[in-house]
Amino acid sequence: MPAPPGYSRQELMVIEAARHVRDGDVVFVGTGLPLLAATLAQRTHAPNVVCVIESGVIAPRVRPTPVSVSDPKVMYRAVRLGTLREVLGCLLQRGLVDLGFLGGAQIDRYGNINSTVIHSPGGMKRLPGSGGGNDMASHCRRLLVITRHERRRFPERCDYITSPGFLDGPGARERAGLSGDFGITVVTDLAVLENDPETCALRIAQLMPGITVDAVRAQTGFAPGVAPGVREVAPPAPEVLGVLRDEVDPDRVYLREDESVSAARR
Amino acid sequence: MQPRTTPRQAEKVMTAAEAVSRFVRPGSTVGMGGQNIGRCPVALAHEIIRQRIGELTVVGCNLSISMDQLVGAGLVRRTICGSGNLERFGTTFCWRRAIEDGTLEVEDYSHLAMVTRFLAGEMGVPFMPTRSLLGSDLLRAAEKVAPAGGLGGTAGRTAPPTTPHPDRPVVIDNPWNPGEPVVLVPALRPDVSIVHVQRADAVGNVVIEGFATHEPEMMRASRHVVVSCEELVPNDEIRAHPEQTTVPFVHVSAVVVQPFGAYPTSTYRYYDYDPVHVAAYQAAARGGAGAVREYLRAHVWQCARFDDYLQRAAGRERLEALRRAMQEMV
Numbered sequence: 001m002p003a004p005p006g007y008s009r010q011e012l013m014v015i016e017a018a019r020h021v022r023d024g025d026v027v028f029v030g031t032g033l034p035l036l037a038a039t040l041a042q043r044t045h046a047p048n049v050v051c052v053i054e055s056g057v058i059a060p061r062v063r064p065t066p067v068s069v070s071d072p073k074v075m076y077r078a079v080r081l082g083t084l085r086e087v088l089g090c091l092l093q094r095g096l097v098d099l100g101f102l103g104g105a106q107i108d109r110y111g112n113i114n115s116t117v118i119h120s121p122g123g124m125k126r127l128p129g130s131g132g133g134n135d136m137a138s139h140c141r142r143l144l145v146i147t148r149h150e151r152r153r154f155p156e157r158c159d160y161i162t163s164p165g166f167l168d169g170p171g172a173r174e175r176a177g178l179s180g181d182f183g184i185t186v187v188t189d190l191a192v193l194e195n196d197p198e199t200c201a202l203r204i205a206q207l208m209p210g211i212t213v214d215a216v217r218a219q220t221g222f223a224p225g226v227a228p229g230v231r232e233v234a235p236p237a238p239e240v241l242g243v244l245r246d247e248v249d250p251d252r253v254y255l256r257e258d259e260s261v262s263a264a265r266r
Numbered sequence: 267m268q269p270r271t272t273p274r275q276a277e278k279v280m281t282a283a284e285a286v287s288r289f290v291r292p293g294s295t296v297g298m299g300g301q302n303i304g305r306c307p308v309a310l311a312h313e314i315i316r317q318r319i320g321e322l323t324v325v326g327c328n329l330s331i332s333m334d335q336l337v338g339a340g341l342v343r344r345t346i347c348g349s350g351n352l353e354r355f356g357t358t359f360c361w362r363r364a365i366e367d368g369t370l371e372v373e374d375y376s377h378l379a380m381v382t383r384f385l386a387g388e389m390g391v392p393f394m395p396t397r398s399l400l401g402s403d404l405l406r407a408a409e410k411v412a413p414a415g416g417l418g419g420t421a422g423r424t425a426p427p428t429t430p431h432p433d434r435p436v437v438i439d440n441p442w443n444p445g446e447p448v449v450l451v452p453a454l455r456p457d458v459s460i461v462h463v464q465r466a467d468a469v470g471n472v473v474i475e476g477f478a479t480h481e482p483e484m485m486r487a488s489r490h491v492v493v494s495c496e497e498l499v500p501n502d503e504i505r506a507h508p509e510q511t512t513v514p515f516v517h518v519s520a521v522v523v524q525p526f527g528a529y530p531t532s533t534y535r536y537y538d539y540d541p542v543h544v545a546a547y548q549a550a551a552r553g554g555a556g557a558v559r560e561y562l563r564a565h566v567w568q569c570a571r572f573d574d575y576l577q578r579a580a581g582r583e584r585l586e587a588l589r590r591a592m593q594e595m596v
Contacts, residue, residue, distance in 0.1 A: 031353055054377065055301050056477035063595070067354035070304025070477065071539070072532060072595050081476045081534070084327055085385065085483060088378040093397060116374060116403070126365045128351035128358075131328060134376035135398045164401040176401030177437075177447035253354075 007241055009189045009208060010255060014040060014244060015236045016206075017101075017146050017187045025098040026050045026091070028136055031066050031074065032254055033146045034101030039248050044240050052091055054132040056082040065253040088132055092139045100136035101144050106158045109201050109222040110172075111165025111184040113137060113145070114158035130162050137163035142183045149188035155221040166200035191216045192233060196225060206233045277468045278521045282313040282494065282572065285520035289458045289490045290319050293343075297384075297459030297488050298326035298333055300531060301479045302353050303539040306332045309494050309527035309572040310460040315339045316566055325456055327377045327480040331531065331544065332460075334358040334551055335566075338558035342370060346433060346454070348377035355544050359551035360558055373433050374404055379451050381480045386453035387487025393450045399435060400447060458519075459488040462528045463512070464536060466495040470518030471504040471511050476534030482512055490519040494527040496536050526576050526585055538591040543579050 014036045021027060021041035029038045029051055039062045042049045050059050055069040060078035068074070075081055091097055104113035105127050115133055118125040137143060143165075147153060165184055167173060174180045184202070186193040192206035203225035204216055209232055217223060236244075249255045280288075290296065296314075300306030311332035314322075320341040324333050329347045336342050338360035350358040364370035375383070378398045386394035399405040430436045432452060440446040461481050465473040472493055474481060485491045491513070498521070504511055527533075530543035550561035569575040576585065 055304065055479055067541075068302040068304065068539075069353070070300075070302045070479075070532065072476075072534060072592060075476060075534070076595065081478075083381075083478045083482055084377060084480045085381045088381065093378060124366060126362045129347065129349040129374055130376040130404060131349035131351075132377045134402055134404055135378040138376075138398045138400060138402075161401070161403045161406075167401050173401065177397065178400050 007236055008255070011241065011244060012208065012233060012236060013146055013187050013189060014255070015240055016192060016233050017144055018044070020144055020185055020187075021046050021049055021099060024048045026052060026096055028052050028054070028087075028092060028097045028100040028132070028140065030054070030101060030103070030131075031068055031071070032103070034103070034144070035062065035066065035074070036244070036248050036254055037144075037146065038101065040240070040244050043243050043247055052087050052097060054084060054087055056084055056087055058082065058087065058091075064247065065249045065251055067253065088135050092132075092135055095139065097136075097140050099142045099144060100140035101146070102133050102136055102163060103145065103147065104133065104163065106153055106155055107145060107147065107186060107202075108155055108158045108165070110167060110169055111143070111186075111195055111200075111202055112158050112161045112167060113163040113165060114160045116160045116162045119159045133163040137165065138178055141179075141181055142185070145184070145186045147186065147188055149190040149216065149219050151219050151221050154219070166195060169200050170198070190219060193224060194227065196227070199225075201225065203227050204230055206231055208233050209235070274516055275469055278470045278519060279468050279498065280520055280522065282309055282522045282524060283317070285492045285522050286310065286313040286317055286319070289492050289519055290314055290460075291457070292319055293321045294319070294457040295323040295325060297456030297484045298324055298329055299459065299461030299479075299481045299484070300330065300332065300528065301328045301477075302330050302351070303355070303531045303544060304477065305462050305528045305533050306330055306531040307460040307462040307494060307527070308332055308529060308531060309462065309524045310492060310522065311336055312566045312572055312575065314341065315562060325380075325454060326484070327380045329361070330358060331547060334360045335547075335562065337361050337364050337370060338551060338555075339562055344371040344373070346373040346375065346380075348375050348380045352544065352548065355541075355548050356552070359548070363554075375399075375451070376404060377480070379404075379435065379449070380454075381483055383451045383454035384480060384483035384487045386451065387455040388483050391453065393452050395448045395450055397448065399449045400437075405435060405437065405449065454487065456484065456488040458490040458492060459485050460492050461485060462494045462524075462533065464495065464533060465497045465499050466493055466518070466521045467499050467501045467504050467515075468521065469501065470515035470521050471501070472513040472518060473499075473504070473510055474512040478512060485513045486517050488517070491517055492520040492522065493518060494522040494524040496525050496527065496533060498523045524572055527572065529576060529580060529585070529588075532592070534592075535596050536592060537585065537588040538595070540580060540584065540588055
């Protein structure tokens with residue numbers, strides 16, 4: 001095991017997610033860890049990132065730490081506070097958004113996401129629903145999901161497809177009428193998964209420090225493949241960690257998990 | 267043309283009690299303004315609860331605390347929306363419980379698809395296309411009810427049937443590009459929308475500041491709009507800055523002057539949300555039917571007016587602190 005590195009697994013998840021934001025990207029983002037990642041990217045390697053928030057907020061300089069897409073902190077110094085139609089229609093459906101951050105209760109082998117309903121022998125559990133999630137998955141070129149890695153969250157097939165990933169596999173998006181120019185990255189506390197360009201199925205692209213492929217598979221409801229050249233997620237640069245802690249979420253509204261990456265897992 | 271009892275340019279300022287009793291009827295389809303913890307029409311929803319007007323269909327994009335309180339009061343039969351939740355503060359617990367118990371019908375859409383339905387409504391056309399929903403189960407739920415030979419899993423290569431479900435989307439081929447599936451969503455025209463805004467004048471010209479979510483489309487699509495406002499402004503002020511009018515008086519039926527009318531949610535440029543009281547409601551909502559009724563008894567039914575609730579739930583000092591918190595940000 002490596003020496004205690006002085007950062008939590010959750011911090012590394014946010015930092016790794018931020019690495020997938022490219023400078024100049026138009027990024028559609030909600031609150032929580034995604035907004036931390038987008039804001040961190042904006043304050044470090046991607047100063048020209050354009051954040052779009054679905055309540056109608058365009059290009060804000062987010063103040064720490066908003067708890068909602070309607071929180072005034074998410075609107076700070078925006079260039080436009082408009083309408084849902086402007087951002088979901090005129091930017092997202094119009095094809096002007098590069099990257100969307102999405103969450104959900106389940107994500108399956110083909111990157112389909114469920115945020116609507118879970119069925120179990122004990123009955124159904126109702127979830128909040130699509131929100132702008134279906135719109136993001138339908139119209140973004142790239143999707144980024146940050147989630148805890150638990151077996152129940154990664155089923156073979158979602159109980160309900162709220163937001164389309166690759167649906168049934170190669171060609172399915174095009175058959176449904178969606179753009180096939182699409183990619184998905186999932187950052188978890190165990191690994192970074194991405195879609196296999198051939199099969200469209202999620203596969204292991206990177207491993208969190210100290211985590212093995214077997215450990216990931218043990219917590220996944222399907223058997224993910226392994227990308228060639230799979231490697232360990234790079235540790236955070238100290239200055240990036242500093243920005244995350246001091247500027248992005250100084251009150252630790254979302255960064256609450258204390259578990260160090262060197263600590264034994266559960 | 268709908269029947270009108272008052273000219274559109276008449277003064278429309280009235281109490282919440284009068285506005286709600288005149289324009290919200292049992293069985294109404296109610297368009298809900300606000301989003302999450304921002305500018306929810308809390309005062310107007312309280313008045314509906316106070317008058318116990320039931321069998322409502324509540325529609326919107328994100329439905330949050332006001333919808334949840336109406337459901338908790340047992341007044342909602344059905345919701346049509348894109349989501350129900352309060353983000354960091356958790357889900358809408360009464361709504362979730364009612365769906366899981368089978369006492370509430372729900373029609374699921376994405377947020378863009380809901381806005382598109384209002385857009386059709388406000389434009390006076392029967393439906394509007396979107397490319398959202400394709401491939402997802404939000405659409406498959408629609409296809410299940412389609413008559414045989416209608417909208418199929420073959421991406422709708424046949425013509426739509428004559429009578430799809432009135433509240434569900436259908437898929438057609440793009441007439442200009444056969445083979446390209448397109449979703450059509452039906453126009454949605456609420457009987458009445460309730461929206462809390464920053465400013466309005468006496469005849470109902472409305473100024474929304476900051477983010478406006480789905481409200482402009484929904485308001486213009488509605489048969490009646492009841493707004494509550496932070497400030498009543500002179501008509502001259504509206505006419506001095508007409509480009510700032512979000513929705514003109516033509517669409518608005520009633521104006522209720524109610525400062526802090528969105529409390530405990532925020533109103534941009536006026537006051538921040540109150541996390542303590544949002545959490546207090548959420549604790550009651552999570553606690554079950556009994557706890558919710560106790561909350562509503564204390565905060566709605568035992569309060570003759572919304573100002574009594576403000577006094578009980580927050581108090582002057584707290585409200586002023588929320589004002590300062592917002593002023594510090596904008």
